[in-house]
Amino acid sequence: MITPVDILLVDDKPENLAVLESILEGPEYRLTKAQSAQAALTALLSTDFALIVLDIRMPETSGIELAQMIKSRKRTRDIPIIFLTAHYAEDEHVLSGYSAGAVDYLTKPVNPGILKSKVAVFRELYRKTKALNEANQSLNRRNEELTAANQELEAFSYTVSHDLRAPLRHVSGYVEILREHAAATLDEESLRYLDLIQQSAGKLGDLIDHFLAFARMGRADLNITSVEMNELVRQAIESLHAETEGRCIDWQIGELPRVQADPDMMRQVWINLLSNAVKYTRPRDSARIEIGCDLSRPKEFVFFVRDNGVGFNMQYASKLFGVFQRLHREKEFEGTGIGLANVRRIINRHGGRTMAEGTLNAGATISFTLRRPSG
Numbered sequence: 001m002i003t004p005v006d007i008l009l010v011d012d013k014p015e016n017l018a019v020l021e022s023i024l025e026g027p028e029y030r031l032t033k034a035q036s037a038q039a040a041l042t043a044l045l046s047t048d049f050a051l052i053v054l055d056i057r058m059p060e061t062s063g064i065e066l067a068q069m070i071k072s073r074k075r076t077r078d079i080p081i082i083f084l085t086a087h088y089a090e091d092e093h094v095l096s097g098y099s100a101g102a103v104d105y106l107t108k109p110v111n112p113g114i115l116k117s118k119v120a121v122f123r124e125l126y127r128k129t130k131a132l133n134e135a136n137q138s139l140n141r142r143n144e145e146l147t148a149a150n151q152e153l154e155a156f157s158y159t160v161s162h163d164l165r166a167p168l169r170h171v172s173g174y175v176e177i178l179r180e181h182a183a184a185t186l187d188e189e190s191l192r193y194l195d196l197i198q199q200s201a202g203k204l205g206d207l208i209d210h211f212l213a214f215a216r217m218g219r220a221d222l223n224i225t226s227v228e229m230n231e232l233v234r235q236a237i238e239s240l241h242a243e244t245e246g247r248c249i250d251w252q253i254g255e256l257p258r259v260q261a262d263p264d265m266m267r268q269v270w271i272n273l274l275s276n277a278v279k280y281t282r283p284r285d286s287a288r289i290e291i292g293c294d295l296s297r298p299k300e301f302v303f304f305v306r307d308n309g310v311g312f313n314m315q316y317a318s319k320l321f322g323v324f325q326r327l328h329r330e331k332e333f334e335g336t337g338i339g340l341a342n343v344r345r346i347i348n349r350h351g352g353r354t355m356a357e358g359t360l361n362a363g364a365t366i367s368f369t370l371r372r373p374s375g
């Protein structure tokens with residue numbers, strides 16, 4: 001079924017309107033006729049027109065003056081206008097019409113075939129534009145719904161994680177009480193069970209702490225300022241002193257550019273990435289960790305951390321930045337599986353991307369992009 005589009009015909013002479021109506025009548029169009037500027041403006045208040053066919057010479061308010069009024073209003077400024085004139089050869093009329101917002105001219109007497117062809121073009125343009133706008137509105141609604149759902153999920157996750165801490169403290173506390181009061185009467189196996197309970201409670205506590213930090217990172221406001229990346233790398237390495245003490249690590253740190261970012265969040269990115277590199281190079285007698293930036297792209301910086309550690313199988317690369325995702329067994333490498341998920345969340349909030357490349361037993365490279373500062 002054809003959905004007609006609305007066309008506004010404006011001419012002070014009824015006989016001219018009748019000619020236009022006879023040319024354009026059919027199921028594709030719903031025609032509205034106006035014999036004055038006032039009647040045309042009134043029609044524009046209630047109808048979304050795809051096109052206006054407007055006579056340039058009218059008494060009182062000319063077609064050019066009417067076009068200027070139409071283009072000055074937000075609701076109607078984007079409606080295309082075809083002017084009808086018997087004086088197309090006069091440059092003054094042509095220039096005035098285009099300045100007023102005309103998209104085309106037709107001379108009188110109107111050629112029916114040309115008028116039909118031009119109106120059909122604007123009809124299709126209107127339909128496609130309307131369909132695109134509706135699709136964009138639907139997409140915006142979906143994005144708003146998704147944003148709201150994610151916010152609710154984050155709030156729920158934060159609440160649940162926070163509420164889990166109290167009973168977990170009770171478990172740890174009662175284990176200690178039991179150990180103090182009954183240690184002398186418990187055999188070695190029972191004491192081992194208490195140790196396992198305490199260790200498991202500790203691991204769960206770490207997991208909850210990391211998950212709370214992950215939830216907070218999605219809720220915190222960004223404090224964008226100029227950030228010296230080399231200084232953040234230095235601070236991150238310094239914070240890893242306990243993990244690196246006694247290790248043979250060759251730090252290769254390139255000159256990094258300044259960026260516009262949240263300094264606290266970006267510091268956490270470097271801590272997480274470098275902590276991973278330190279951890280997964282632990283089996284190496286001599287570890288090498290390279291920190292650098294690819295400056296070749298015109299619109300973004302590509303920062304990277306490259307190591308000669310245990311690497312990973314690229315078949316599972318898509319899991320690397322997921323929450324609670326681990327590519328190595330816990331007894332080999334400790335962790336909660338949230339560090340890289342946090343990196344992705346922070347970088348996404350800065351409008352960047354995260355990537356990973358690796359080869360099993362031959363090292364890995366974790367990269368992220370940030371926009372170049374404008375100017």
